[in-house]
Amino acid sequence: MKKILLLSIVSAFVFPCFGQQQSQYTQYMYNTMTVNPAYTGTRGLPSVFGLYRAQWVGMDGAPSTANFAVEAPITQNGQGLGLSFINDQIGPASESIVTVSYSYPIQLAAELFLSLGISGSLDFTKVDYSKLNVYDPDDPYLSGILNKTSPNLGAGVYLHSPKWYFGLSAPLILETKFYDDVKMSVVSQNMHFYAIGGYVIDLSGNTKFKPAALIKAVSGAPIAVDVSANFLFMDKLTLGAAYRWDASVSGMAGFQVSPGLYIGYAYDYDTSGIGNYNPGSHEIFLRFDLFAMTKYRLVSPRFF
Numbered sequence: 553m554k555k556i557l558l559l560s561i562v563s564a565f566v567f568p569c570f571g572q573q574q575s576q577y578t579q580y581m582y583n584t585m586t587v588n589p590a591y592t593g594t595r596g597l598p599s600v601f602g603l604y605r606a607q608w609v610g611m612d613g614a615p616s617t618a619n620f621a622v623e624a625p626i627t628q629n630g631q632g633l634g635l636s637f638i639n640d641q642i643g644p645a646s647e648s649i650v651t652v653s654y655s656y657p658i659q660l661a662a663e664l665f666l667s668l669g670i671s672g673s674l675d676f677t678k679v680d681y682s683k684l685n686v687y688d689p690d691d692p693y694l695s696g697i698l699n700k701t702s703p704n705l706g707a708g709v710y711l712h713s714p715k716w717y718f719g720l721s722a723p724l725i726l727e728t729k730f731y732d733d734v735k736m737s738v739v740s741q742n743m744h745f746y747a748i749g750g751y752v753i754d755l756s757g758n759t760k761f762k763p764a765a766l767i768k769a770v771s772g773a774p775i776a777v778d779v780s781a782n783f784l785f786m787d788k789l790t791l792g793a794a795y796r797w798d799a800s801v802s803g804m805a806g807f808q809v810s811p812g813l814y815i816g817y818a819y820d821y822d823t824s825g826i827g828n829y830n831p832g833s834h835e836i837f838l839r840f841d842l843f844a845m846t847k848y849r850l851v852s853p854r855f856f
Contacts, residue, residue, distance in 0.1 A: 574723070574744050575617045575638055577605065578794055578802045578818040578835050580766045580778060581856055585623055585634050587746045587766075588721035589653035590669030590710035593632015595841075598624035603837035608822070608830040613643030623653070624842075630657040630665075644683040648676040651723075655710070664713045671706035671723065702726075708746075717856055718749040745769045750856055760784040762856065780804070790816070799824055800833070814839045 577583050583603060584591040601621040608614035623634035634653040640646065651673035658666045679698040708721030722745050750764030761783055768776040782792030782804065790806035800823055806816035820833040 574768075574770075575605075575619065575640055576607070577603070577617075577619075578778075578780075578796075578820055578833075579603070579804060579816055579837060580748070581750060581762075581764045581780065581782070582806075582814075582816060582837060582839065583619065583621075584710075584719070584748060584856070585621055585653055586619060586636060586638065587723055588669065588708040588710055588719045588748060589634070589651075589671035589706050589723065590655050590667040590708040590719060590721065591632075592623050592634040592653040592655040592667075592669055593625040593630060594655065594657070594665070594667055594710065594712060595623075596625060596630070598622070598842040600840040600842065601837065602839075603835065605833065605835040607820075607833040608826065609832060609834060611830050614830070615640065615642040617641075619837075631655065632657075632667075632669075644681060645677070645679045647678075650674050650676075651706070653706075665711070667710040667712070669706075669708045669710065669721070673704045673706065673724070675702045675704060677701070714752075716749070716751040719747070721746045721748075742771045752856070755783075758786050764856075794818070796820075800827075812841045812843055814841075 575586070577586070580587065583601065585601075599622070601619070601623075603617075603619040605617040605619075606614070607616065618639045619636065621634060621636035623632060625631065626633045632653075632655040636649075636651045636653070638647075638649045638651075640648075651671050653669060653671040655667045655669040658668070660666055677698070677700045681696055681698070703726070705725045706721065706723035707725060708719060708723070710717065710719040710721075712718075722743055724742075724744055727743050745768070747767040748765070750762055753761045755761050761781070764780045764782070766778040768778075776799075777797040778794060780792055780794035780802075782790050784790050788808045790804070792804040794802040794804060796802070800820040802818050802820045804816065804818045806814060808814050816837050816839075818835040820835070821827060822830065822832065
């Protein structure tokens with residue numbers, strides 16, 4: 553299995569690379585700004601978000617993702633500004649993306665808003681071939697370090713009310729190819745499209761239910777579908793499950809520790825063949841809502 557994973561990593565950087573390239577999250581419903589800039593600031597108060605995901609635990613060179621984001625409304629009418637940092641590691645390769653996001657809301661009805669968002673980002677890609685166990689250490693294609701930097705743009709729309717939301721976005725509009733004429737390798741970064749939606753149903757005074765879905769599309773890969781179902785009890789405890797089409801099933805839990813602090817955890821079990829070689833994936837996040845920096849107060853914790 554290690555040989556298969558190593559071959560996949562090497563192939564991605566020695567030959568043209570296509571397929572799903574953006575970071576993958578199970579708890580996407582709490583991390584929406586990463587895939588849609590129009591979400592920025594729509595929660596109505598400044599927030600700080602941190603997430604760490606360890607995928608395929610126990611496998612050498614397995615992917616890991618760290619995500620840190622800050623967002624806030626910056627005007628009376630709810631325009632939002634956000635900054636995020638993502639670092640992906642897989643085998644000898646690492647990718648860091650710094651993104652600035654901005655959103656502008658349009659009120660369509662008393663409790664219905666359409667947010668328009670744009671983003672600008674810098675992508676720093678690094679491949680350290682010396683970390684590979686190379687059969688021939690003198691192989692010119694598998695030695696040295698590849699460093700590439702590229703700018704990109706993103707855009708999105710986000711329609712939302714207190715009970716439901718729907719968004720469409722393309723966080724990376726520019727298609728970029730990093731070409732190394734010495735190693736004759738191409739790393740291709742393709743345009744991604746996302747559709748996200750969710751609905752909150754009041755089952756009782758103390759229980760809310762929210763089904764949600766995320767659809768991802770990129771050239772060269774099958775459409776990916778994530779669906780989830782979460783229950784919120786007493787505005788404190790969240791329990792739920794998720795399914796990633798032909799890939800994994802997940803369990804999720806979250807707790808509102810205080811009015812300003814929420815912690816969430818997810819465990820993924822792979823349903824594909826690779827699940828036979830690892831015990832699963834783990835994802836944890838913290839979200840801090842900075843009530844002291846705004847005159848607004850949430851009546852109860854937002855479910856999205």
